[in-house]
Amino acid sequence: MKFGTNRARVFHRALGLLANRHDAEEVVAAAFFELWRKRRAVRLVNGSILPWLLVTTVNLSRNARRATSRNERVMRTLPRTQAVSAPDAAALETKDHLTNALQRLSPADGALFILTASEDLPLAEAAEAVGLKPSTARMRLHRAVAIGVGGSHSLRQQPARLLSSTTFPGQPRLPRWETASP
Incomplete structure (x- = not known):
């Protein structure tokens, strides 16, 4: 699987799509987990798993952006909390x-x-x-x-x-x- 050689490229692809280092790291971890989980069914292209990893990273990044967007939309609809005064x-x-x-x-x-x-x-x-x-x-x-x-x-x-x-x-x-x- 060569995690070390492919990790940097997968991370940069995720970081370019998400613009948040922590989210990109989560997507990289999820992509490699999916690779491990589907290791018997992954199609190699010219003997490399990198194309499959990049496609998976793009899909996971899009899912992460949609989830963030939905979460922000819900947070905007929630009522704002008022400041609580200190007890006397x-x-x-x-x-x-x-x-x-x-x-x-x-x-x-x-x-x-x-x-x-x-x-x-x-x-x-x-x-x-x-x-x-x-x-x-x-x-x-x-x-x-x-x-x-x-x-x-x-x-x-x-x-x-x-x-x-x-x-x-x-x-x-x-x-x-x-x-x-x-």
Whole structure:
């Protein structure tokens, strides 16, 4: 196959058609892969595979240009994203307070708080999700709020807004069988 002797010519053909070095390298790799894949059916011209490689490179380059064109067309039709304003200092402080408080809870209690405050699940559904009875879940949620998870005034007013933009390390949503506790 003589990769070394034909690679430069195939690369220059692809680069001339694509004008992007990285795309040209991908086309060269694809052309040689096709040569290897179809090695039993490739027609040699005067004992050389170069003509077959060049034709394959031209076809692959055209496909790459069409794909790029389609992708750019789709990207132009997508709505532009608006800049998101930075959160204010009070929101960051509240978020830190909430994160610290949730880390002090057990995984089941933290998941219970997140499910009820952020995901707006009814207490009965949240309790079932973490493997607790509704009465036990109510008591644990009350205790979580009492120790400071929802203790500040701003947390009581807008817990869903704060939780929706917050990730809580160590507080995954665990399957029921992993959260059941006495």
